Amino acid sequence: xxxxxxLKECSEYIPSCSQxxxxxxxxxVIGVTPPSIQRAQGAYLWDGNDKxxxxxxLALGPMIFGYAHPRIDAKVKEQIDNGTIYSLPSEQELVLAxxxxxxxxxxxxxxxxxxxxxxxxxxxxxxxxxxxxxHVAKCGYHGWQDWSIGTKEGRxxxxxxxxxxxxxxxxxxDPESLxxxxxxxxxxxxxxxxxxxxxxxxANQFLEKIQEIAHRNGAILIFDEMVTGFRWAxxxxxxxxxxxxxxxxxxxxxxxxxxxxxxxxxAEYMKKMDEVFVSMTFAGFIPGLVAAIETIQMMREFGNxxxxxxxxxxxxxxxxxxxxxxxxxxxxxxxxxPHPVMKINEIDDHxxxxxxxxVYQEMNKAGILFSSSLLIGYIHTKDEINYxxxxxxxxxxxIKEVGDYQQLAQYLEGEIVSPRTVRVTQ
Numbered sequence: 001x002x003x004x005x006x007l008k009e010c011s012e013y014i015p016s017c018s019q020x021x022x023x024x025x026x027x028x029v030i031g032v033t034p035p036s037i038q039r040a041q042g043a044y045l046w047d048g049n050d051k052x053x054x055x056x057x058l059a060l061g062p063m064i065f066g067y068a069h070p071r072i073d074a075k076v077k078e079q080i081d082n083g084t085i086y087s088l089p090s091e092q093e094l095v096l097a098x099x100x101x102x103x104x105x106x107x108x109x110x111x112x113x114x115x116x117x118x119x120x121x122x123x124x125x126x127x128x129x130x131x132x133x134x135h136v137a138k139c140g141y142h143g144w145q146d147w148s149i150g151t152k153e154g155r156x157x158x159x160x161x162x163x164x165x166x167x168x169x170x171x172x173x174d175p176e177s178l179x180x181x182x183x184x185x186x187x188x189x190x191x192x193x194x195x196x197x198x199x200x201x202x203a204n205q206f207l208e209k210i211q212e213i214a215h216r217n218g219a220i221l222i223f224d225e226m227v228t229g230f231r232w233a234x235x236x237x238x239x240x241x242x243x244x245x246x247x248x249x250x251x252x253x254x255x256x257x258x259x260x261x262x263x264x265x266x267a268e269y270m271k272k273m274d275e276v277f278v279s280m281t282f283a284g285f286i287p288g289l290v291a292a293i294e295t296i297q298m299m300r301e302f303g304n305x306x307x308x309x310x311x312x313x314x315x316x317x318x319x320x321x322x323x324x325x326x327x328x329x330x331x332x333x334x335x336x337x338p339h340p341v342m343k344i345n346e347i348d349d350h351x352x353x354x355x356x357x358x359v360y361q362e363m364n365k366a367g368i369l370f371s372s373s374l375l376i377g378y379i380h381t382k383d384e385i386n387y388x389x390x391x392x393x394x395x396x397x398x399i400k401e402v403g404d405y406q407q408l409a410q411y412l413e414g415e416i417v418s419p420r421t422v423r424v425t426q
Contacts, residue, residue: 001048003035010035022060022371024418029361031414033369040067043379045369054368054384058375061227061252064305065298066379072256072294079290085282092289099296100264104235105244106223107264111273113283116226117143119249119261120193122278126247127191127220129276130269136167137181139194142224172200175209182217193222196237196245199334199341199373207243220269223248226261230254231338231375233306234299256295260288305378306338313337313376316385320392327396330355330405342372346405349419354408357417359395366391 001009007025010017017035018024025035034047043066045053058064065072079092093112100107113119120142128134142148150156150164168185170177172194182189192214196207214221222245228237229250238244247265254260263278264270299305314337324331335341342359346352356372363370368388376385402408409416 003048004031006048007035020060021420022057026415026418027371027420029357029364029412029414029417032361033364033414042066042068043377043381043384052367053364054387056368056370056374056376056380056388058377058379059257061231061375062255062257063379064231064253064309064377065256065295066377067257069256071298072258072291075290075294076258076287079287084286085284086286089284090286090289092286092293093284096289096293099293100262103296103300104229104248104250104264105238106246106248106266108267109270109273110262110264111270111278111283112289113261113263113278113280114259114285114288115261116224116249116251117145118278118280118283119226119251119263120148120222120224121145122263122273122276123222123247123249123265124191124193125278126263126265126269126273126276127222130220130272131190131218133188133190133219134166135185135188135190137170137178137189137192137219138167139170139172139178140198140224141195142193170194172198173203173206175206175213178210178213182213182219187218189217189219191220191222193224195224195226196228196241196243197232197336198227198339199343201336202241207241211243211245220247221245225249226251227339230296230299231306231309232336234296254295255288255291258288258291259285260292262292302378308378309376310337312380312382312385313340313374315382316340316374316376316389319389323389323393323396327393327400329396329399331396338376340374340376342374344372350416351405353417353419354412355399355405357412357414358399358408359392360417361413362395362398363388363391366394 007017016024036048037045038048039046043055045055097110100110113122124136124147136147146159146163147167150159151167151169168181170181192210211221223238225236225248230236230253232240246269249263251261317333317340320333330345332343332345333340334343344352344355346355360370368391
């Protein structure tokens with residue numbers, strides 16, 4: 001089916017034609033980017049017309065070892081023959097909890113849920129119960145739940161106004177902005193939750209300062225490690241930076257594509273989970289547990305998984321910045337190796353998105369699925385990254401030849417990428 005015909009039909013059955021904002025057709029180039037994927041293997045995807053794409057998104061992060069990994073899938077298939085969920089807990093829950101205690105600094109005890117929203121919401125509810133406080137200080141994106149998305153204009157439709165008053169945003173690398181929240185709401189902040197790192201690197205002992213501020217004011221420190229967990233290091237960003245939170249939330253890379261999310265923390269806090277209602281039928285979904293156990297074991301066995309991702313991603317960032325400077329292109333590549341981020345140095349939002357659209361379009365035409373927010377996996381090779389860099393250089397040369405950014409729109413073969421309003425860096 002023609003991609004545009006597919007999207008037209010899909011829009012009659014599925015709102016936004018996707019289940020996730022980051023997979024929404026409008027976040028890519030409608031008319032160029034494939035609207036759906038038919039199959040995947042390793043680091044590659046194939047669309048409905050059997051065109052092959054090198055994937056630099058890895059299903060938004062989980063596929064560190066690549067799609068349809070034979071070793072992980074074999075364990076899952078074996079488990080499926082023995083059942084996927086039971087009427088009582090499975091033994092794999094204890095196996096994974098013990099494994100997490102060995103590799104994650106804060107994971108003295110763990111609870112298993114299905115997705116990141118479940119984990120961060122469970123952690124927030126636990127913190128509110130422990131502290132007997134209602135308000136939350138947050139930095140970054142932590143899911144679509146009312147308490148989290150309520151402060152995000154453009155994404156908080158349907159959130160009760162009273163709920164919006166209970167969450168307060170502070171600024172990354174600005175500990176004074178967190179101090180102000182505690183000053184404005186004395187004795188009311190239950191938790192401080194943040195992604196320990198994203199595109200911007202922590203400066204001037206930011207994470208240590210946030211930890212000290214939270215504890216000095218009697219709040220629980222929660223790290224949202226959905227992206228950084230098992231990606232920055234085996235023990236996540238808390239191991240990488242040496243700052244251990246009270247509670248942490250994991251998902252994505254821990255299970256190489258199978259649904260599971262984790263709430264881990266210090267025993268003194270996690271034991272209070274007995275007094276908090278966090279419960280769902282498919283929590284403890286056994287294929288997810290088995291996949292997580294095997295994924296962690298492979299990371300320990302191989303030894304160089306995280307070094308590979310850091311080295312390869314940092315190589316990309318360095319070379320991409322060199323190309324951008326050489327050709328006078330309006331791009332800056334930032335972040336850490338496992339998660340490079342492309343910034344476009346154009347203030348005008350419309351023109352920024354025109355430039356982004358051209359990059360996505362040319363990458364797609366070259367057989368690369370590309371985004372401003374990239375995820376590097378153990379599955380990726382230097383030859384593949386060099387191919388991406390060569391394509392990027394071709395794009396920079398084309399932009400330089402056009403000269404006037406106002407003229408770039410005439411080179412677009414699809415619709416301009418829609419605004420993104422959840423993470424500033426994306």
